[in-house]
Amino acid sequence: MSIPLYRERALNQIALNALKSLKENIVIGEPKAIPIEKIVEQGYNLTIEYVHLTEKGDKLGQMVYSKGYTGVFDFEQDKYVLFGVNAGTILIEADLVDDITQYGRYRFTLAHELGHWLLHKEMFLKTGQAAAMYDEENDEHSIEWQANFVAKAILMPKGLVKKALYEVQSQGIHPRHQIDYLASLFQVSKEAMGYRLKDFGLLY
Numbered sequence: 001m002s003i004p005l006y007r008e009r010a011l012n013q014i015a016l017n018a019l020k021s022l023k024e025n026i027v028i029g030e031p032k033a034i035p036i037e038k039i040v041e042q043g044y045n046l047t048i049e050y051v052h053l054t055e056k057g058d059k060l061g062q063m064v065y066s067k068g069y070t071g072v073f074d075f076e077q078d079k080y081v082l083f084g085v086n087a088g089t090i091l092i093e094a095d096l097v098d099d100i101t102q103y104g105r106y107r108f109t110l111a112h113e114l115g116h117w118l119l120h121k122e123m124f125l126k127t128g129q130a131a132a133m134y135d136e137e138n139d140e141h142s143i144e145w146q147a148n149f150v151a152k153a154i155l156m157p158k159g160l161v162k163k164a165l166y167e168v169q170s171q172g173i174h175p176r177h178q179i180d181y182l183a184s185l186f187q188v189s190k191e192a193m194g195y196r197l198k199d200f201g202l203l204y
Contacts (some may be wrong), residue, residue, distance in 0.1 A: 002123075003123070003142075003143055004119065004120070004123065006119065006146055007110060008149070011119075011146065011149045011150055011173050012153055013148075013155065014115075014119065014150055014159075015091075015150050015153030015154045015157075016153075018039055018043065018044075018114065018118065018150070019034070019039070019153050019154060019157060020116060021039055021043030021054060022035070022038060022039060022042060022043050022056070024201075025093045026029075027157050027159060027160060029091070030165035031161070031163050031167070031185060031186070032160075032162040032185065032186075033107075033185065033187040034082060034155050034156075034186070036107050036110050036114070036153060036154065036155065036158070037110065038050050039114070039154070040090065040110060040114050042119075044088075044117065045088070046088045046089070046090055046112070046117065047086065047088060047089045047090070048089075048090050048092060048110070048165055049083075049090070049092070050087070050092050050093075050094040050097055051072040051083060051091055051092075051093075051094055052072055052073040052074070052075060052093065052094055052095070053072060053073070053093050054073055054093075055073045055080075055091060056184070057093055059091065059093065059094065060089065060092070060093045060096060060109045060113060061092050061109040061113045062090070062091040062113070063089075063090055063091075063109070063113045063116040063117055063120075063124075064085045064086070064087060064088070064089040064090070064091065065115050065117075065121055065124040065125050066087050066124075066125065067085065067086050067087050068085065069084055069085065070081060070082070070083055070085055070091070071080040071083070071135045072091075078127070088091055090110065090114070090117075090122055092106065092109060092110060092113075093109075096109060101164070102146070104187060104188045104189035104192065105189055106191065107155060107187055107188060108151055108152075108188060108192055111150070111151035111152075111154050111155050112147045112148060112150075112151040112155070113147070114150075114151070115146065115147035115148070115150035115151050115154075116143065116147045119143070119146050119150065119165065120143050120146075120147075123143075128173075140173075152195070152196055153184060153190060155187075155188055156186055156188060156193065158200060159199045160186075161182065161186070161193075161196060161200065162200065162202070163196070164182055164186075164198075165178065165182060165184055165202060167191060168181055168182065169175070179193050179194050179197065179203075182197075
């Protein structure tokens, strides 16, 4: 299966198009959390389903490209069962939603799966495969790397992040707490925000 190669400029443009999908100026004005559920459901008419993808909860998301069935774990029956899905469904591990400490990770997972839809739908359409089942090396030729890039560009747009950082710095917030503040503002994990600031050369 041939993996499409996207340059970073193209990935950034795809993320920007996603931000514009709501016909709202969500990247203009005061920095705030990007409404990722709204983008997924209203911007692209995709469906979000919360299920237990595995018994151990070690698989966080799955993008469904074709109508059919996929295996999920039913704790009441204590076994894997078939779950009917339509094309354009994002399956999210239910434990992510139930645990408030995982909210940033949940939002990133949702944006990551949207990235797969935007980038790889033609690649997987009618194959019966899911992106989460397709493993490659972690470089620009990897579909996981590509989806991660789009996810961070959607959730943490450069202009908004830089504006928020400058505002935080002007308020005299200690550098040790700046990442915490920004992560809370954009509703992402501290780790994700730290990497994003490094991307922009704003954290060393």
